[in-house]
Amino acid sequence: MQESYPLDVDAVREDFPILDRKVGGDVTVPGESEGDTKPLVYLDNAATSHTPDQVVDTIVDYYHSYNSNVHRGIHQLSQEASTAYEHAHDRVAEFIGANGREEVVFTKNTTEAENLVAYAWGLNELGPEDNVVLTEMEHHASLVTWQQIGKKTGADVRFIRVDEDGRLDMDHARELVDDDTAMANVVHVSNTLGTVNPVAELADLVHDHGGLVFVDGAQSVPHMPVDVQTIDADFFAFSGHKMCGPTGIGVLYGKEHLLEEMEPYLYGGEMIRKVTFEDSQWEDLPWKFEAGTPVIEQGIALHAAIDYLEDLGMENVHAHEQLLAEYAYDELTAYDDVDIYGPPGDDRAGLVAFNVDGVHAHDLSSILNDHGVAVRAGDHCTQPLHDKLGVPASARASFYIYNTREEIDKLVEAVDDARQLFA
Amino acid sequence: MGGGSDMYRQQILDHYKNPRNYGELDDATFSHTGENPSCGDTIRVDVRLDDDGETIDYVAFSGDGCAISQASASMLSERLQGKTLDELEAMDTDDVTEMLGVDISPMRIKCAVLARQVAQDGAKLYEGELDDLDVTKTED
Numbered sequence: 108m109q110e111s112y113p114l115d116v117d118a119v120r121e122d123f124p125i126l127d128r129k130v131g132g133d134v135t136v137p138g139e140s141e142g143d144t145k146p147l148v149y150l151d152n153a154a155t156s157h158t159p160d161q162v163v164d165t166i167v168d169y170y171h172s173y174n175s176n177v178h179r180g181i182h183q184l185s186q187e188a189s190t191a192y193e194h195a196h197d198r199v200a201e202f203i204g205a206n207g208r209e210e211v212v213f214t215k216n217t218t219e220a221e222n223l224v225a226y227a228w229g230l231n232e233l234g235p236e237d238n239v240v241l242t243e244m245e246h247h248a249s250l251v252t253w254q255q256i257g258k259k260t261g262a263d264v265r266f267i268r269v270d271e272d273g274r275l276d277m278d279h280a281r282e283l284v285d286d287d288t289a290m291a292n293v294v295h296v297s298n299t300l301g302t303v304n305p306v307a308e309l310a311d312l313v314h315d316h317g318g319l320v321f322v323d324g325a326q327s328v329p330h331m332p333v334d335v336q337t338i339d340a341d342f343f344a345f346s347g348h349k350m351c352g353p354t355g356i357g358v359l360y361g362k363e364h365l366l367e368e369m370e371p372y373l374y375g376g377e378m379i380r381k382v383t384f385e386d387s388q389w390e391d392l393p394w395k396f397e398a399g400t401p402v403i404e405q406g407i408a409l410h411a412a413i414d415y416l417e418d419l420g421m422e423n424v425h426a427h428e429q430l431l432a433e434y435a436y437d438e439l440t441a442y443d444d445v446d447i448y449g450p451p452g453d454d455r456a457g458l459v460a461f462n463v464d465g466v467h468a469h470d471l472s473s474i475l476n477d478h479g480v481a482v483r484a485g486d487h488c489t490q491p492l493h494d495k496l497g498v499p500a501s502a503r504a505s506f507y508i509y510n511t512r513e514e515i516d517k518l519v520e521a522v523d524d525a526r527q528l529f530a
Numbered sequence: 531m532g533g534g535s536d537m538y539r540q541q542i543l544d545h546y547k548n549p550r551n552y553g554e555l556d557d558a559t560f561s562h563t564g565e566n567p568s569c570g571d572t573i574r575v576d577v578r579l580d581d582d583g584e585t586i587d588y589v590a591f592s593g594d595g596c597a598i599s600q601a602s603a604s605m606l607s608e609r610l611q612g613k614t615l616d617e618l619e620a621m622d623t624d625d626v627t628e629m630l631g632v633d634i635s636p637m638r639i640k641c642a643v644l645a646r647q648v649a650q651d652g653a654k655l656y657e658g659e660l661d662d663l664d665v666t667k668t669e670d
Contacts, residue, residue: 467596469569473537473638485569499570499595528538529547529597 112430112512113423120509122159122415125149130479145479148514153298153326153458153505154483155348158412162351165411169404177403178377178394188403195406196393202413203324203343204334205360209392212359212366213406217325218248220344220359221292223396224321225252227372228365229290235261237289240280240313242304243269243495244297247488249323253292262289269495273300273449280312288318295327295338296456299489299503300449301432303327303456310339319365325349329416329507330457331425335360347405352412356405359396366392373398416508424508428457431506431515435459438519444526448496458505460487463522466529468500474528475502478521480514537598537632545601550608555590559583562652564666566644571595573603575649577610577656586610586618589649596641598634603645605629615653621646640668 120126129143149157169191175184177192196208205211214220233239239253243266257264265283268276275293284291291313296303310320321342327333329350335343340360347356361369371378371389375398381388389395416424436452436459439445444464449455463471472484483503486493493499504518555561558576565572573593580587589607593600609629610618626643627634634642647666654660 467569469596469638469641470538470598473635476635528543 112427114419114427114508116427116509116511119419122161123157123509124160125157126509130481131477145477148478148480148517150504150506150510150514150518151481151483152507152510153349153487153503155354156329156351156507157509158353159351159415161415162353162408162411166353166404166408169407174404176400188407191407191410192401192403195410198410198413199358202417203328203358203360204336206363209363210360210366212361212393212396213402214344214357214359214396215355215402216348216357217246217323217344217346218252218357220342220357221248221252221321221323223359223372224342224361224369225256227369227396228319229253229256229262230259231370233257233260233262233289236287238263238265238283238285238287240265240267240283240288240291240293240318242267242275242293244273244275244300244302244304244489244492245292245294246298246323246325247490248325249292249294249321250489250491253290267293269300269302269492272451273297273302275302275304275309277305277308280309284312284316284318286316288313288316290319290321292321292323294323294325295333296324296330297449297489298326298458299460299487299492299501301455301458301460302449303331303454306340307338310341314339326456326458330428332421341365347409347412350412351415352409353405356402356409358409363392366396371395371398375399377401419508427508428506428510429453429455431510431512432457432459434512435504435506435515435518438515439522442522442526445522448501457507458503460501460503462498462501463526463529466525468498468502470529471502471522471525474525475518475521478517478524480504480518480521482518537634537638539632541631542597542601545604546597549591549600549604551588551590551604552592553590554592555588558590560652560656562648562655562666564644564648564651564668566595566599566640566668569596569641571599571641571644573599573645573648575603575607575645575652577649577652579615584614584616586613586615591645595644598630598638598641599644602626602630602642606645606649610649615657618653619650621650644668 130147131144173184173187175188177189196211199211268279270276306322313320319341322340324345328345343360348354378398380390433452447461468484485500555576559579561576563574576590578588589610591603651666
C-alpha cells in the first residue's frame with residue numbers, strides 16, 4: 108500500500124534517527140532506559156515534530172563555525188551570523204508568500220506572536236465600542252490572549268459557533284461580524300477537530316466590515332502549502348518546532364503598513380536606531396519587534412527546516428498526511444464505542460482526536476504508551492471546546508511526513524487492547 | 531505487556547469498575563473535595579469518625595475521572611477504616627503506590643495520590659491545621 112503514498116517514507120525516516128529508538132522503560136531517565144521494549148510509534152506531531160539530521164547539522168554547524176551575535180560585531184563571524192539570520196527571514200517570507208523580510212518577525216512561538224499583536228496593536232487600538240471575533244475552536248494562545256485584552260480594553264469578545272460536524276457555522280459568523288469588528292482571530296486548522304477553516308472567506312467577510320484578520324497557522328503551515336496573500340491575512344503566526352525546526356522560534360507575519368504603524372511590544376537593544384536620555388527611535392522592520400539578542404540559531408535552523416520540507420514538496424506532505432488521517436479515521440470509526448471529533452476522514456487535516464467509551468483519555472494514553480504509541484491526551488489547550496464536546500479530555504493522534512499506515516495499524520491495535528481491558 | 535501496562539492490573543480495573551464505598555455520607559464527621567485540574571479528575575471523600583474523634587469508622591468517596599484516580603480512592607476508602615487520623619496523615623506517596631500494587635509512571639502519579647491528598651487535607655481542615663482551603667488541587 109505504501110507505494111501509492113506520495114512520499115518515500117523509508118527515505119524520510121532515515122533522516123530522523125529518533126524514530127529508531129524504543130520506548131517502554133523508565134521514563135525518568137530520558138534516552139537511557141534499559142527496559143525499552145517497543146519500537147516508538149510517534150503520533151504526537153501536532154504537539155511537536157521531530158527534527159531531521161539536516162536541521163540538526165545546521166545547528167551544529169552554526170555553533171562549530173560561526174556562532175556570534177548578530178548586527179553588532181564588525182568582525183567576520185558576526186557578519187556571517189547576521190547574513191544567515193537575515194536570510195532566514197527572507198526564506199520564511201518566500202515560503203509563506205510575504206512581500207519580504209520586513210513582514211516577517213521572529214518570535215519565541217505562535218503564542219508570543221499572538222501576544223505581540225494583542226499588546227502592540229490590541230491594547231492601543233481597542234475600546235468598549237469594538238469587538239473581537241474568535242471561534243469556539245480557538246487554541247488558548249489566541250482565546251486567552253484576546254479574552255484578557257478584552258477585559259483590559261472593554262472590547263467585546265465573541266465566538267463563532269462550531270456545528271455538530273466540527274465546522275464553523277458561517278451563518279453565525281455573518282451574524283457576529285459587524286462594522287464594530289476590529290479584529291477576527293481564527294485558527295487555520297483546528298488542533299483538536301482537524302477542521303480546515305475557510306479563512307479566506309472569513310477574511311473577506313471581516314475586511315468588508317473594515318476589520319483585521321489574524322490567522323493562527325500553527326497547525327497549517329507545517330502540513331500544507333500556505334500563501335498569506337491568497338488568504339489575505341493581515342497577521343499570521345506559526346511555530347518552528349512543529350515543522351521540523353527547533354523549539355524557541357515562532358513567526359509573526361504582518362502586512363508591512365500595519366507593522367509600521369504599530370508600537371514595539373518589547374523595548375531594549377537591537378530594536379532601536381537612536382537613543383538619548385530623553386527619547387528613542389525605532390529600528391526598521393522587522394528588527395523593531397525583535398528586541399535583545401534574537402533567536403539566531405533557531406532562525407537559521409528554521410531556514411533549513413523550510414528547505415527540507417520544500418524538498419519533499421508541501422503538496423506531497425499534505426497529501427501523505429491526508430491519506431493517513433483518512434485511514435486512521437476509517438479504522439477507528441469501525442468501533443462503535445470510539446467517538447471521533449471533527450469532520451470526516453477525507454475532509455480533515457492530519458490529526459484525529461477521539462475517546463473510547465468508559466476509558467479516560469489519560470488511561471487510554473497510558474495503554475497506548477505500553478504499545479510504544481505516543482499520542483497527546485488532555486484538552487490540547489482547547490478547554491472550552493472540550494466543555495462543548497462534553498468531555499474533560501481526548502486522545503489525539505497526529506501525523507507527519509515519517510508516519511506510515513503500519514503505525515496507524517499499531518495505534519488501532521492498541522486502542523482495541525484498551526477497549527478490551529476496560530470492557 | 532511490559533512497563534506501565536502493569537498499571538492496569540486486574541486489581542485496579544476491578545476497583546475502577548466496581549468502586550467500593552462509593553457515595554456520600556449523611557453523617558460524615560468531615561468531607562472534602564479535590565480535583566486534578568489538568569485532566570478533570572474529581573474526588574470527594576466523606577469520613578465518619580468513632581466517638582473517640584480519632585479513629586476512622588467509615589469512609590465513602592465519590593467523583594469522576596481516570597481509572598487510576600478512582601481506583602486509588604476506592605482502595606483508600608477500604609484501607610482507612612480502623613486507622614487513626616495520625617496514620618492517615620502519615621501516608622506518603624510510597625504508601626499509595628504500595629497500596630495500588632503497581633508501578634505508576636511519573637506522568638500519572640498525580641492521579642494516584644489525589645484521593646490521599648483530599649483525605650489528608652480534609653483531616654487537617656477538621657483539626658484546624660489548615661484554613662482558607664476550599665478545594666484540594668494537585669499540581670505538578
